[in-house]
Amino acid sequence: MDLQKQQEDLQKEGNSLLSKWKLLEELSKYGKVTVVGSMALGLMTWRDIDIEVQGDISKDDYFEIARYIFNQHKLNDIRLADYRKDYNPGHQKGLYINVRAWANETDKWKLDVWFILPGESKLDEYYRKTKEKLNIEKINAILFIKNAVCQNPKYRKVYSSVDIYKAVLDEGVTNLDQFKEYLAKIGKEL
Template identity: 30%
Template sequence: MPETKITDAELLAGARALQAEAADVLRALRLDKAFAGFGPAQAVGSMVSGLMVWRDVDVVFTAPHATAADVFTALARLAGVPGLTAVDYRDERGERRPTDRIEDERYYLVCRYEGPEGPWKVDITIWLHAVDRPTRAEAERLARHATTEQRLAILRLKQTWHRSPHYPYRVGGTDVYDAVLEHGVRSQEEFSAYLRLRGLPADPAAGE
């Protein structure tokens, strides 16, 4: 899967444009109104760090007392937002939770929204346990402290890998960040070597 040949300036400008577009999408969705009583909607991930290469934004709530019925009531309010075209609802409690940690029980929604510039995927996580989660703080730290060289390396790797069949479940953004920030990776070749050492798929174009 060859990298798109764009300049560094274009790559950085594209990330800034997507970040601004994501903020517009969240304003249009008015999630705090739809999910009233769930606590504040908190954007996390690449929208916060500014390391965006595609139209995908993550939002979390912490609502320990939320029920499935509460979520569907919120979805009924959200359904009135123009541009919302689909929602995938998942009850990830008990054995269905995404990790072995009981505190990672959640309701998880994948929304599709048609923005003025193109379609967006909006992931909404409703955590059912109030524990410290460093996701937002880590994204803010990246926004403040990542050098231009590091940002460009991350953006180029994410641009290549986000279309891979391995992304994000076998090779994901966490791998990219660790490789670039902690191991000095700057190129696709170096990232492939990093992945091979960890027994992970090293070719973004290869299937399972």
């Protein structure tokens, strides 16, 4: 499988979904909108879009956005969560909307939308540094490892894409066996 082509196809499909729903335009009414995650880095191996909205959003606006998303074509489910007070180390503080939408008859998109206060994002510097480290060999290694593990039940629960990025970009990992060794070194397992 050509993982670069798969990544490009997922980017196109994801951008098409965002465009059809006019989601970025709608979200921009409530703050500064940034697509983050693997879509922003060009490292997609599955249908997943992460969006961050920096703005001081009211509860009414939050539920209005949820209503807007709920009314979109091919929506499968939507979940809402408030992480503003109960800080979970695996999440940032903010309001959260998780969406599943049908891409076709068998595949779904996962969209995560975070609403955070202005200045609360820690991602700008992270993405700048990550992009500086990327080259074709590292991109291919990341895509290979992500593609190999993204269906594993432990993915996103025990380890995440960030672990893969750190392993490849900071530790020189190039294959799945080395990634398993890296995870063991940091107290996680595949």
